[in-house]
Amino acid sequence: MDYSIKIGGEAGQGIQTIGETLSRIFARAGYYVFTHQDYESRIRGGHNFYQIRISNNPVTASKSVIDILVALDNESITQHERELKPNGHVLYDSSFLRQKFEKSNFLDIPLSELAVTYGGSKIMANTVAVGAVIGMLGMSPEIMYELIKKTFKKKGDDVISANLKTAEAGYKFAKERCLTCSFVISGLETSKMLITGNEAIGAGAIASGLNFYSAYPMTPSTGIFNFIAENVKDFSIVVEQAEDEIAAINMAIGASFAGVRAMTGTSGGGFALMVEGVSLAAMTETPLVIALAQRPGPATGLPTRTEQADLLYALFAGHGEFPKVIFAPGSPEEAFYLTNKAFDLAEKYQITVIILTDQYLADSQWSYKDFDLTSLKYTDYRIREEFQKLKEYKRHTFTETGISPLGIPGRSSHLVVTDSDEHDEEGHIIEDAETRVKMVEKRLFRKMPLIRKEIAPPQLYGIQSPDIVIVCWGSMYGIAKEVVDELSDKFKIAMLHFSEIYPFPEQQNWINVLKNAKLSIGIEQNATSQFARLVRMETGFSIQNHINRYDGRPFTVEELKEKVYVYLTRL
Amino acid sequence: MSTLQDYSGQKPAWCPGCGNFSILKAFNEAMAELGLNPHEFVIVSGIGQAGKFPHYTRCNTFNGLHGRTLPVATGIKLANHKLKVFAVAGDGDCYGEGGNHLIHAIRRNIDVKLFIHNNQIYGLTKGQASPTSMKGMITKTQPFGVFSEQFNPLAMAVALNCSFVARGFAGDMEHLKALIKEAVTHRGFSLIDILQPCVSFNKINTFEWYRQRVYRLSENYDPFDRAKAFEKSLEWGDSIPIGVVYKTSRPVFEEQIPVIKEKPLVEQKLAFEKIKSLIGKFY
Numbered sequence: 129m130d131y132s133i134k135i136g137g138e139a140g141q142g143i144q145t146i147g148e149t150l151s152r153i154f155a156r157a158g159y160y161v162f163t164h165q166d167y168e169s170r171i172r173g174g175h176n177f178y179q180i181r182i183s184n185n186p187v188t189a190s191k192s193v194i195d196i197l198v199a200l201d202n203e204s205i206t207q208h209e210r211e212l213k214p215n216g217h218v219l220y221d222s223s224f225l226r227q228k229f230e231k232s233n234f235l236d237i238p239l240s241e242l243a244v245t246y247g248g249s250k251i252m253a254n255t256v257a258v259g260a261v262i263g264m265l266g267m268s269p270e271i272m273y274e275l276i277k278k279t280f281k282k283k284g285d286d287v288i289s290a291n292l293k294t295a296e297a298g299y300k301f302a303k304e305r306c307l308t309c310s311f312v313i314s315g316l317e318t319s320k321m322l323i324t325g326n327e328a329i330g331a332g333a334i335a336s337g338l339n340f341y342s343a344y345p346m347t348p349s350t351g352i353f354n355f356i357a358e359n360v361k362d363f364s365i366v367v368e369q370a371e372d373e374i375a376a377i378n379m380a381i382g383a384s385f386a387g388v389r390a391m392t393g394t395s396g397g398g399f400a401l402m403v404e405g406v407s408l409a410a411m412t413e414t415p416l417v418i419a420l421a422q423r424p425g426p427a428t429g430l431p432t433r434t435e436q437a438d439l440l441y442a443l444f445a446g447h448g449e450f451p452k453v454i455f456a457p458g459s460p461e462e463a464f465y466l467t468n469k470a471f472d473l474a475e476k477y478q479i480t481v482i483i484l485t486d487q488y489l490a491d492s493q494w495s496y497k498d499f500d501l502t503s504l505k506y507t508d509y510r511i512r513e514e515f516q517k518l519k520e521y522k523r524h525t526f527t528e529t530g531i532s533p534l535g536i537p538g539r540s541s542h543l544v545v546t547d548s549d550e551h552d553e554e555g556h557i558i559e560d561a562e563t564r565v566k567m568v569e570k571r572l573f574r575k576m577p578l579i580r581k582e583i584a585p586p587q588l589y590g591i592q593s594p595d596i597v598i599v600c601w602g603s604m605y606g607i608a609k610e611v612v613d614e615l616s617d618k619f620k621i622a623m624l625h626f627s628e629i630y631p632f633p634e635q636q637n638w639i640n641v642l643k644n645a646k647l648s649i650g651i652e653q654n655a656t657s658q659f660a661r662l663v664r665m666e667t668g669f670s671i672q673n674h675i676n677r678y679d680g681r682p683f684t685v686e687e688l689k690e691k692v693y694v695y696l697t698r699l
Numbered sequence: 700m701s702t703l704q705d706y707s708g709q710k711p712a713w714c715p716g717c718g719n720f721s722i723l724k725a726f727n728e729a730m731a732e733l734g735l736n737p738h739e740f741v742i743v744s745g746i747g748q749a750g751k752f753p754h755y756t757r758c759n760t761f762n763g764l765h766g767r768t769l770p771v772a773t774g775i776k777l778a779n780h781k782l783k784v785f786a787v788a789g790d791g792d793c794y795g796e797g798g799n800h801l802i803h804a805i806r807r808n809i810d811v812k813l814f815i816h817n818n819q820i821y822g823l824t825k826g827q828a829s830p831t832s833m834k835g836m837i838t839k840t841q842p843f844g845v846f847s848e849q850f851n852p853l854a855m856a857v858a859l860n861c862s863f864v865a866r867g868f869a870g871d872m873e874h875l876k877a878l879i880k881e882a883v884t885h886r887g888f889s890l891i892d893i894l895q896p897c898v899s900f901n902k903i904n905t906f907e908w909y910r911q912r913v914y915r916l917s918e919n920y921d922p923f924d925r926a927k928a929f930e931k932s933l934e935w936g937d938s939i940p941i942g943v944v945y946k947t948s949r950p951v952f953e954e955q956i957p958v959i960k961e962k963p964l965v966e967q968k969l970a971f972e973k974i975k976s977l978i979g980k981f982y
Contacts, residue, residue: 364964370803
């Protein structure tokens with residue numbers, strides 16, 4: 129079983145509601161689910177879609193071909209009818225579209241009419257659509273009913289009953305009328321969790337002891353802010369919507385200085401405003417985690433679309449020289465654990481860790497059996513109860529590791545002093561050359577080799593001594609992985625995926641994989657192969673071939689496979 | 700209990716005769732008289748001559764970036780509202796570079812005390828106009844004189860319903876000390892704009908210039924009358940009032956956050972047992 133369902137329509141028509149409800153039904157039924165969203169930067173109108181892929185095996189990317197198209201506007205049909213598989217079907221309401229299609233694979237369903245008849249309101253047309261898709265697939269409606277009961281629990285029995293009736297109406301209509309529908313659905317399995325990249329970062333942060341999140345809303349990072357804000361009560365978190373991103377990062381730095389785990393999140397434009405703060409955190413050695421969800425630039429660019437073009441920008445962000453860690457998770461699961469690692473490293477080494485994602489990963493939903501919570505790390509590196517017992521205290525004490533004791537101001541009669549100016553061990557402004565040199569040594573040269581030891585090498589997926597190596601990073605993971613799966617029958621191909629981007633790991637065996645391969649192909653969602661440039665800078669190795677995409681849309685499995693295949697035929 | 704000696708910090712690098720010395724003295728005496736020990740408060744400062752202030756007293760210090768004192772102070776206060784949090788900045792620092800933060804700190808009414816060393820000039824960069832420089836002032840970078848309207852921090856603060864608005868004068872140390880003490884004991888965001896002559900670069904607004912104009916608000920002045928306060932805040936020229944111009948009682952920002960009602964954020968532990976149910980929400 130490997131089906132794709134696309135819900136297309138104008139913004140504001142309920143595409144997201146239908147898409148999310150269906151995805152949750154499928155995950156609850158125990159299927160593996162992958163979804164991705166394509167939307168315009170507007171509240172109403174335009175053309176948007178929500179694509180869902182379901183299978184009984186793990187799925188990590190979208191396909192180019194679809195099985196069911198739920199068309200809420202005419203544009204959906206114009207643009208996406210051609211994506212239908214030979215036995216694919218379109219679900220539409222001729223009264224919405226003011227057009228009737230006389231094709232056997234088009235199911236005309238009176239969404240509004242059924243919503244009014246069974247639910248008493250046009251709003252429930254979305255529920256009818258959900259029921260209809262379940263009916264077309266031939267799934268049992270029980271899981272859908274369960275989910276409706278759970279979703280509307282707080283809204284009372286009347287709302288639940290109205291939704292159940294409309295869902296059933298849609299379900300029955302499709303099941304009875306779609307005579308050509310011949311989908312084969314697997315049996316139920318253990319329910320899967322369904323999580324987006326943004327939610328995974330939020331959950332990872334909370335599970336790492338996040339206490340403070342300040343941000344200015346910016347697509348596609350806002351989902352992190354929303355998720356954290358939903359959970360403030362259970363986990364003692366203060367969230368603050370700052371007046372701008374400069375304030376957001378400075379507030380987070382202030383909170384961290386005062387003794388709590390703090391984070392901010394933004395996208396490229398907002399990060400531009402934060403850059404002086406990145407440098408400030410470095411000079412004051414204040415632990416900080418930043419989520420940077422990329423979208424295509426320059427400037428406002430394509431606000432709701434995806435790109436990986438801020439890698440070198442993030443790497444070089446901040447005036448002066450200082451250590452920094454950059455993670456680029458490949459999936460929500462990695463985002464969850466790497467956010468945990470980000471907090472641990474930020475606190476341990478008193479540095480900034482950037483979690484670099486993009487719109488594609490931020491908004492995509494992946495499904496999992498479970499997250500292993502026992503592997504989460506939580507160590508409190510700050511001096512709390514024992515602070516008063518110290519004989520003396522200097523915030524920026526020179527040490528073997530470069531890591532100075534991080535005291536909580538107010539917890540002791542010792543003073544915690546720090547400065548954005550170059551400073552002495554106590555934290556007071558200095559100008560002398562000797563202290564300056566020792567401070568650079570402490571912040572940079574002593575810490576960096578230790579940080580490097582913490583970084584995991586890239587993941588080699590596929591055959592262990594490949595002829596062909598696909599090199600990618602961050603959100604390219606799921607797509608490239610499926611391409612390798614599909615090509616590994618015929619070719620000795622593997623993927624080298626980087627999610628701990630910087631610094632490069634101490635262990636560098638992976639370079640030999642590249643050197644020994646006949647062909648290396650870098651795949652990046654940017655125009656200038658930024659990661660390949662980073663590899664060359666750090667290792668001297670030049671990746672020979674590049675596949676770049678910078679139209680703001682993610683690859684489907686077929687699209688990437690075709691691009692890779694061009695190189696393989698030349699071998 | 701701390702004595703004045705306990706607030707003795709690094710040797711100041713200010714110019715001899717700088718107005719900042721009396722601000723420092725007023726501050727230290729105010730702290731000693733209030734019984735606030737150095738470790739019980741944090742000073743967040745920016746960049747400029749005022750930014751060096753915390754090094755010259757003794758306290759927990761975050762000497763951050765130009766213009767960014769208030770966001771850092773806000774973060775500290777939200778993380779630990781038991782700490783007294785003061786922000787010290789200059790006119791260029793807070794009214795220029797950090798103007799947006801000032802507006803929003805006033806709106807929030809976070810319990811931070813802001814002391815502005817207002818010398819109507821950029822001192823550290825050697826004499827350019829600041830937002831509070833008077834119209835017509837000629838400097839190296841304003842060769843035809845300042846064209847822009849002089850920024851009026853008090854009028855803006857009153858317009859934003861700032862919970863405590865005052866003006867002090869470095870040449871009236873006792874009065875300034877009383878203002879600082881009143882601001883520290885006030886609940887809510889407090890702004891003291893301190894007129895502080897720059898002896899090196901501002902040849903217009905000198906000690907003498909201020910002395911001829913500055914007068915203390917009368918005891919009959921009612922700082923709770925907002926319209927009157929706005930009127931008073933517009934008074935500038937031949938006579939310049941000092942004292943508490945406006946005061947009001949507004950809900951304090953951090954007191955409205957349920958999460959930190961019981962105890963400060965910094966004292967709260969991660970609820971490990973709840974992580975499982977957090978993940979459970981994704982099923």
